[in-house]
Amino acid sequence: MAWNEPGGNGSKDPWGHRKNEQGPPDLDEVIKKMRDKLGGWFGGNPNRPIGGSGDNLSGLTVTILMGALLGIWLLFGFYIVQPAERGVVTRFGRYQQTTDQGLHWHLPYPIEDVQKIDVQQVRAINHKALMLTEDENIVEIELVVQYQVGENETDAKNYLFNVLEPDNTLHQATESALREIVGSSNMDAVLTNERDRVTADATKLIQTIVNNYQTGLKVISVNMQNAQPPEAVQSAFADVIKAREDEERSKNKAQTYKNGVVEQAGGTAGKLIEEAKAYKSMVVAHAQGETQRFAKILTEYEKAPTITRQRLYLEAMEAVLDNTSKVLVDIPGNNNLMVLPLDKILTSSQLTEAAKLTPTLPSTTNMPSQSENNKENDPRSRGER
Incomplete structure (x- = not known):
């Protein structure tokens, strides 16, 4: 028996409502109420039938409203890119273009x-790891990599879409490059005099790796903050470094002493060479003067042999007596008697001969000047007439 048939149980309907209670809403009635509300909002008369003049007015209002909403929506498409930025435009998630x-x-x-x-934003990552060197030692290295997104048109695109x-x-590329470079270097070189070379090579290799992956990143610099052996062997390694520094200090000291000795020897050699040259010039000049003097004496001797012999004798006696002590004894009579100290003369002559045989070069300060040589060779200074 149906629920709404006479005599049936009409206390409840299928929707759980009792008799005389409201049933489920009618779909047509719901649509009509919604249309009436929209018509009231946009100036229409909800009591007018569909198809009247009020419907035309409501349609125009909706069109204007939709156009206004479209214009507002299109205005949201404007955007400004700052000088330090690049704009990457995507359409439904697919790359379209890069704007400046x-x-x-x-x-x-x-x-x-x-x-x-x-x-233009400079970013940085810190990397710290234990590395194995070529000589099978472990070194702890800490460095900072500074980088930024490239300014080319494709760099911003690659940064957003090419790599997750x-x-x-970049961090993994840094570790890979550092292990390759340190693994081909000795521990002493990495910790001391080749740190700049390690950072320079790391910069180039990291940039090569990120370029191969097309990450759009540009490496600015790689700075090594710290490089040291593991903590367990730091004390022993410090002793090794100190010994190496002492070795270098000793080498530098020895090199300094060597340079001083070489410079002093060079100066002494130069002085001896100059003295020898001066002595050579003196001997040559003296020989030339003696030759000229002998030639002049020979000319005079050929003219007057007797007078020339007498003059030479007197000059010789003058030279001998001038350099020796002598005693004059006044004897009453016709002449004065001259007494010569022969022992002193012989001693002085022997010393002179010994000095001539000595091979040492005389000092330039004891050499006679050219004016003295000229005076000695001048016949007038010796009493020639």
Whole structure:
């Protein structure tokens, strides 16, 4: 028996309502109420039948409203890119273009979207790890890598879409490059005099790796903050470094002493050479003067042999007596008697001969000057007439 038949149990209907209670809403009635509300909002008369003049007015209002909403939506497509940024435009998630600084427009969301990337921001990562060197030693290295997104048109695109985590990729590239460079170097070189070479090679290799992965990143610099052996062997390694420093200090001291000795020897050699040259010039000049003097005496001797012999004798006696002590005894009579100290003369002559045989070179300060040589060779200084 149906629930609404006579005599049936009409206390409840299928929707759980009792008799005389409201049943489920009618779909047509719901649509009519919604249309009446919209007509009231946009100036229509809810009591007018469908198809009247009020419907035309409501349609025009809706068109104007939709146009206004479309205009507002299109205005959301304008965006500004700052000088330090690059704008990456995507359409439904697919890359479209990269825009530079200035005012631009794109189809608003959800059709197109723009992501702004700061290409002048300097970023940094710290890396610290234990590395095995070529000589099978372990060294602890800590460095800082500074980088930024490249300024080329494709760099911003690659940074966003080509690699899932570009910064993490750079970190892994840094470790890989550092292990390759340190693994081909000795521990002493890495810790002392080749740290600049390690950082320079690491910069080039890291950039090569991130370029191969097309991450869009540009490595600015790699700075080694610390490089030391593991903590367990630091004391022993400090002793080795101290011994090496002492060795270098001793080498530098020895090199300094060597340079001083060489310079002093060079100066002494130069002095001896100059003295020898001066002595040579003196001997040559003296020989030339004696030759000229002998030639003049020979000419005079050929003219007057007797007078020349007498003059030579007197000059010789004058030279001998001038350099020796002598005693004059006044004897009454016709002449004075001269007494010569022969023992002293012989002693002086022997000393003179010994000095001539000595091979040492005389000092330039004891050499006679050219004026003295000229005076000695001048016949007038010896009493020649």
